[in-house]
Amino acid sequence: MKRFLLRRFLANDSNEPFVPNEKFQHPEVASELVVDHFNLSIDGSPILKDVSVTIPANKITCIIGPSGCGKSTLLKSLNRLSDSIEGVKTSGDIRLGDTSIVNCSDSDLVELRRRIGLVPQRPTPLPMSIFGNIAYGCKIHGVGGRRQLRRIVRHYLKVVGLWDEVKDRLHSPAVKLSIGQQQRLCLARSLAVEPEFILADEATSALDPVSSKIVEDLFVKLKEQYSIVMVTHTLRQALRIADYVIFIYMGEVIEVGDAQQVFKNPQHELTQKYLSGAIS
Amino acid sequence: MRTVTVVALLFVLVMGWGLYQKSAPILGEIPLWNLLTDSTWQPFKNQFGFLPFVMGTIWVTIIAIVISLPLSLFTAIFLTEYSRRCVKKIVYPALDILASLPSVIYGVWGTLVIVPWISDKLAPHFVDFSAGYTTLAAGIVLSIMVLPLLVSLFVELFSSVSVDLRDTAYALGSTRWQTAQKVVMRKSLPGIFASVVLAVSRALGETIAVLMVCGNLPQVPQSVFDACYPLPALIANNYGEMLSLPMYESALMFAALLLFVVVLLFNLVSRIILRKIEEN
Numbered sequence: 001m002k003r004f005l006l007r008r009f010l011a012n013d014s015n016e017p018f019v020p021n022e023k024f025q026h027p028e029v030a031s032e033l034v035v036d037h038f039n040l041s042i043d044g045s046p047i048l049k050d051v052s053v054t055i056p057a058n059k060i061t062c063i064i065g066p067s068g069c070g071k072s073t074l075l076k077s078l079n080r081l082s083d084s085i086e087g088v089k090t091s092g093d094i095r096l097g098d099t100s101i102v103n104c105s106d107s108d109l110v111e112l113r114r115r116i117g118l119v120p121q122r123p124t125p126l127p128m129s130i131f132g133n134i135a136y137g138c139k140i141h142g143v144g145g146r147r148q149l150r151r152i153v154r155h156y157l158k159v160v161g162l163w164d165e166v167k168d169r170l171h172s173p174a175v176k177l178s179i180g181q182q183q184r185l186c187l188a189r190s191l192a193v194e195p196e197f198i199l200a201d202e203a204t205s206a207l208d209p210v211s212s213k214i215v216e217d218l219f220v221k222l223k224e225q226y227s228i229v230m231v232t233h234t235l236r237q238a239l240r241i242a243d244y245v246i247f248i249y250m251g252e253v254i255e256v257g258d259a260q261q262v263f264k265n266p267q268h269e270l271t272q273k274y275l276s277g278a279i280s
Numbered sequence: 281m282r283t284v285t286v287v288a289l290l291f292v293l294v295m296g297w298g299l300y301q302k303s304a305p306i307l308g309e310i311p312l313w314n315l316l317t318d319s320t321w322q323p324f325k326n327q328f329g330f331l332p333f334v335m336g337t338i339w340v341t342i343i344a345i346v347i348s349l350p351l352s353l354f355t356a357i358f359l360t361e362y363s364r365r366c367v368k369k370i371v372y373p374a375l376d377i378l379a380s381l382p383s384v385i386y387g388v389w390g391t392l393v394i395v396p397w398i399s400d401k402l403a404p405h406f407v408d409f410s411a412g413y414t415t416l417a418a419g420i421v422l423s424i425m426v427l428p429l430l431v432s433l434f435v436e437l438f439s440s441v442s443v444d445l446r447d448t449a450y451a452l453g454s455t456r457w458q459t460a461q462k463v464v465m466r467k468s469l470p471g472i473f474a475s476v477v478l479a480v481s482r483a484l485g486e487t488i489a490v491l492m493v494c495g496n497l498p499q500v501p502q503s504v505f506d507a508c509y510p511l512p513a514l515i516a517n518n519y520g521e522m523l524s525l526p527m528y529e530s531a532l533m534f535a536a537l538l539l540f541v542v543v544l545l546f547n548l549v550s551r552i553i554l555r556k557i558e559e560n
Contacts, residue, residue: 081447086365110453118451124444127467136462137452186448193452 018155021143024194030057030227031097031196033078038092040077042085047073049251050092055244057227060219062242062259064232066280070251071231075199078229079116080109096197114141117190119200123182125174130166133174133185137193156188160218180211187218198222200230204237216241235275239263247271299540302533309527315534321498328531330538332498336415336508339501340490341483343419348427349476353465356434361460372435379428387492390421395493398505407505413495416504421489426479433475437468470557477550481543487512511539
């Protein structure tokens with residue numbers, strides 16, 4: 001009965017344009033993420049050293065560099081997920097627009113994290129249904145009402161192209177989806193709280209080539225509305241989709257710039273070596 | 281290896297068979313239903329009603345779990361989600377010590393602290409007189425005994441929830457409590473259920489600590505301030521004199537068989553329920 005009503009409801013108003021909840025409206029001018037002389041150490045050993053970069057809005061920024069150079073740590077610092085690492089210490093600042101991420105209070109952090117979404121390396125469906133996964137973010141931010149949640153779930157599942165595949169089993173556990181579908185679900189879940197930035201930590205590395213291509217194309221499509229920061233191990237992927245590139249080596253930012261320029265005409269010797277495969 | 285496993289399984293069957301053989305005389309004389317539903321326990325008059333003991337066991341176990349379950353859940357959540365490394369370093373060994381203390385120590389502590397507290401402080405608010413040796417005292421002592429077991433199991437469970445899953449919840453803007461409640465605990469639900477089953481099995485069979493504080497009166501407790509007499513206490517208290525009366529030995533062996541069957545059935549049923557939870 002519940003499913004029948006849901007389906008009927010979804011069939012009825014599927015032509016209405018979707019407007020995000022007023023709590024989730026983007027600012028009129030898209031904000032940049034500014035990392036300002038940021039240092040991070042774990043148990044005394046420095047992981048990020050004096051990192052200063054500006055991550056532009058509405059572009060795909062790829063963070064590249066060899067394994068263990070601090071790419072993921074930098075990404076995690078952007079929404080302060082690095083807080084949960086034991087023994088972590090930071091200095092410097094990271095700002096989203098005018099708001100400091102490093103020095104904000106716990107209550108502001110909740111809102112800041114909503115504005116900076118995350119797509120993890122491996123898909124992490126929350127232990128609930130497909131519907132529950134997408135609705136989770138809205139619920140914890142006080143956006144509720146079955147009708148509204150249903151519209152939100154439908155809209156974002158459509159955005160990631162998952163709607164037709166799952167519309168008949170919205171209430172079945174999300175873990176039953178394939179890995180590729182799970183990753184798109186995770187992306188839809190992040191989008192459902194309308195973040196301004198999306199952080200993706202090697203978001204396609206655990207996927208098969210077909211799913212990987214789908215997710216990659218989604219990112220390209222999404223950059224019109226969202227700013228995307230992506231850590232990637234695959235240089236070819238960065239070449240395909242990046243607008244802006246940050247190259248990190250041993251915790252230091254070596255080169256930053258427009259993707260075409262960094263890939264075709266790298267200024268720094270280390271960047272040249274990395275791009276030619278001499279260091280990996 | 282296989283032989284050892286089979287022998288271990290055979291032990292259970294042999295024990296069950298042995299207990300059944302020994303309780304056959306009383307089962308031959310008094311119908312099973314009467315044994316279970318009769319509440320008169322007068323071995324001298326050949327009257328063996330097991331209802332007080334069954335009810336005593338159930339009451340004490342329920343009280344113990346009702347007290348220890350929320351306490352242990354909150355403790356484990358605090359330890360895994362909120363506390364710092366130094367707190368964990370102190371609390372984990374302390375829990376191990378608590379778990380390995382001999383039960384007679386809990387019994388003595390119950391007699392010296394819980395029994396007078398119930399008799400002098402708590403009971404006067406509710407009943408005219410209570411000696412303190414009550415179902416409640418047994419339940420409290422037992423709850424403290426199973427607490428370290430439950431906490432260690434829960435800590436183990438919650439720690440095994442992946443960091444990525446927690447990060448996902450945080451990245452959507454969840455607070456720590458929301459993450460603990462809606463993600464960590466929900467993900468661990470089958471494990472929580474299995475741990476409670478283990479704790480109940482332990483509580484059902486706990487003997488010494490309970491018999492020291494429960495009052496040992498063969499009556500069906502009408503309130504938590506009445507004395508009770510659980511099955512293990514019955515067997516332990518009367519084992520020495522069981523040959524003095526006809527049928528007494530058989531009655532005690534039946535008590536043991538009852539306990540054996542209850543624990544076995546409880547474990548079987550909970551395994552079935554656990555499988556259902558895991559499937560969902």
